[in-house]
Amino acid sequence: MRRRIIIVTAVHAPSVPFLPDAYKSLCEQELPEGWDWHWVVQEDGTGDEVAPHVPDDPRVTFRQGRRGGPGVARTIALAHADGEYVKVLDADDQLTPGVLARDLAVLEGDRSIGWATSRVLDLLPDGSTAGFDKDPAEGPIERGAVLEHWQAHDFRAQVHPATLFVRRDLLLALGGWMALPASEDTGLLLALNSVSRGWFTREYGLLYRKWPGQATSQAAHTDTGERDARMAVVEARARELAYFQWRYPVTG
Known part of the structure; x- marks a missing residue:
């Protein structure tokens, strides 16, 4: 029986033009023998604009639902996550060649690692890319390290x-x-890092598209009052998880 990686993508009408590039980057992934992927595309809404752009591929599942933002769309998509691992792919981004196999190798090789991340290249509107020169060293990320860095x-x-x-x-x-x-x-x-060790790979794993319609470029995203509230609840959740001493993997 083949094992699966679930790719979860939230999409709404403005990001639809980029969906074919995301699909192409997924099709170019090579996985070890016995593995395949299942792409769950969840529309944040119930309009008519997205469905015509979803690839006709048996490895792709498309669903719609009432609007709640990308987090809600991704979470409801987990109802169709029939694999052992979940990979995030935003509709306007692209995977780099080999990233799925690299991530898989890390988690298959070490049961104490609960999640993995990798370097990112910004994909600019003119097609050029820009990197970041302050990425951490490759290797494990110990519990609590993300919260500590995030606060500082x-x-x-x-x-x-x-x-x-x-x-x-x-x-x-x-x-x-x-x-x-x-x-x-x-x-x-931050919640993942509160309960589990992670991993960082210094090979580039994602092209992160920069464009005027993305959520992080909107004025509401930087509203001081809302931002302070978001950061407060993000931090509180991570701290409470650490306080309760929940750990992954479960031992004993």
């Missing part, structure tokens, strides 16, 4: 939550993505 660097983590590759059981145990209007992926990252 103006609420910016040292690894990118858009590159997450995570064990499905751990993701479900934490309830999926946080119910926030933004920063829901950062909230998940």
Whole structure:
């Protein structure tokens, strides 16, 4: 029986033009013998704009639902996550060649690692890319390290939550993505790091598209009052998980 990696993508009408590039990057992935992927595309809404752009591929599942933001869309998509691992792929981003196999190798090789991340290249509107020169060293990320860095660097983590590759059981145990209007992926990252060791790979794993319509470029995203509230609840959740001393993997 073949084993599966579930690719979860939230999409709404403005990001639809980029969906074919995301699909192409997924089709170019090579996996070890006995593995395949299942792409779950969840529309954040119930309009008519997205469905015509979803690939006609038996490996792709498309669903719609009432609007709640990307975190809600990704979480409801977990109803169709029938594999051992979940990989995040935003509709406007692209995977780099080999990233799925690299992530898989890390988690298959070490049961104490609950999630993996990798380096990111910004994909600019003119097609060029830009990197980041302050990525951490390759290797394990110990519990609590993300929260510590995040607090010391103006609420910016040292690894990118858009590159997450995570064990499905751990993701479900934490309830999926946080119910926030933004920063829901950062909230998940900090929660994961509160209960489990992670891994960072210095090979580039994602092209992160920069474009005017993305959520992080909207004025509401930087509203001081809302941002402070988001950061407060993200931090509180991570601290409470650490306080209760929940650990993955479970031993004893």
